[in-house]
Amino acid sequence: MPHFLPQPLPPLSFIPYQYPPPHTPARHPAEAHNTHEPKRAKVAPATSSFKATAAHHVPSIRKAEVLDLTLDSSDDEISILSAPIGLDILPSASSSSSNLNGLNGATQKQKEAITPGFSDSVDGKMPTFEDFMAEQKRLEEKKAAHEAELEQERKQLTNNFVGIAQDLFENISTSFLVKLMEDIGPGTKSHDELVEVCIERIFSLDGRYPRTKKRRNTFDNGSQEHNGKSLVQQDGDASSDEESDQEYVEDDPEGSRKKLKRDFMDCGPKMGSAYCADSAKQVYQDFPKLAATSIRTALQKHAFHYAPTYYYISNLWKELHESDGNNLATRRLIQELKTPRKLREELDQKSLDKDFKKEWHWVMEKEALVRAEVEKGLEEERNLQYYKDMNELIECGCCYDDVPPNRVSQCEEGHLFCFSCSRQGAEVELGYRRTVLKCMTAGCTSFFSDSEATKFLSKSVFEGLLRARQQNELKMAGLDSLVECPFCSYAAVVENDDDKEFRCLAPKCLKVSCRQCQAPTHIPLTCDEYEKELEKNNVLSAQHKVEEHMSEALIRVCPKCSARFFKTEGCNKMTCPECHTKMCYICKKQIRDYSHFDQTPADQTSNSKKPCRLWDNTVERNESEVKEAGARMLAELQTNKPDVAAKVNVTL
Structure with a gap:
């Protein structure tokens, strides 16, 4: 019996549907299938390849309609995805097994993706254009x-x-x-x-x-x-800030924006041809005994930037001469000429490139400072040698070094010290917030006069000493309305108690602070609101908070006058530098004498019941207390804000 191959059925077709515009009467969907209007609507792409078995044997065919909102609203068009419903659908060779429900589900998903949140029918009717515009x-x-x-x-x-x-x-x-x-x-x-x-x-x-x-x-x-x-x-x-004195250079060629002041040691920015030419000429003049090939290599290495090239060659030149030419690595980089090359005419200042001129002046200023320091050192050596030859050197009462007589200072009792020791002693006194410089000789109660202090203190430090002395005199006056700046030593009388801000007038500060919490001004927020806002998911704030607690663990506060200080060495009986109140460094309480302490030496085991020892290792105690304070704050952060604590970088 012969076998006949089945004839292939026609593929499933997609019939477009024209939605009537608002100004024309609506037509029945069946009429649209019989019209010969051009296909203006977009046809939805089929997601799979299907073949129908016997479409003409199916008694009835239903069509699934999908409103396409992706079309241009001016065309008022929709596309109809038409598929015979109820047929035996067989997948093609390239498709996996599927059924009719899967096709309907895919169609519904496509409809939902096209029209999110928009119903495709109202009481069984197609949505109108007004519905679409409202959505x-x-x-x-x-x-x-x-x-x-x-x-x-x-x-x-x-x-x-x-x-x-x-x-x-x-x-x-x-x-x-x-x-x-x-x-x-x-x-x-x-x-x-x-x-x-x-x-x-x-x-x-x-x-x-x-x-x-x-x-x-x-x-x-x-x-x-x-x-x-x-x-x-x-x-x-x-x-809204008024900006002035900003560190800017010239505008871009387009004049569109301004740039921050260039770092002269940065080789990144590409400079113009005029700058590169001036830079090369100046380097050739700065190093007349250096081979031209070495200069060109250095210039190319630093993109013809003058300052990096100058200091690169200077350092190599210094290394070469310090090693007497025996450093082979340096000799490969720079080659010294036996005779200096003839210098060309100096660069005309008026015709120099503006960027190069600024950079060149910057290098010259730095070199002038270096030369001044070198000259000062040579002058000190000559001065020492002169008085040494004259046999007139004087012994310092602190370091016992021999120094020239014009390099010593004396207290009012005549004790002599070199400038270096006098300066270090003054720094210690200023660190304790004392404004009178005491003599360093044991048992001497005399002081250094201001005229002597000007010999070994810099101008800025001496002016700071005078300001601190003035502030202490104001505090000693006991004025209730005296307010101090939390960021510097400035203080002033503020008679208006309703003014919640303090405005510092110190030239280097000029900050505005809150009189209640000592923080930068935070009006209109209250102190509590400001603290909460500052700590809200703020890694930097958390980092500062941990570091502040670590610093507080190191600092001691006088129980009487609230002066703040810390100890680097010595016994644990502390004396306040301000009011001379005695306190214990360990328990931080006010004491009367040494009877508070266990006076067993630090290297011996103690059997005393007194908790505070007079002697212990100050460095180890300070490090231990600082680490414990930091660990406590980190543990608190990990409990309350673990995400912030993970980003805090503190070395314990």
């Missing part, structure tokens, strides 16, 4: 509300970062911080990471960041302006 409007409003919420969150995060950065970096420009955050933001995964990257970028500038203009403000009871910055700013305040 589009609802989605746009929802998107706008979401974008507004994100914008508000972004402003809050920006204000938090600006407050943190202005606490760390003095007078840093707010607009610079906002621009920095916008530039770095897209490459970070979280706000904490963004803050850390921005802070690291500012630290890398080594203080060469744009600063706000320092200006003295006027105050009155009704309106109080200040030169500090609040943690929270109003919208739009981020770029």
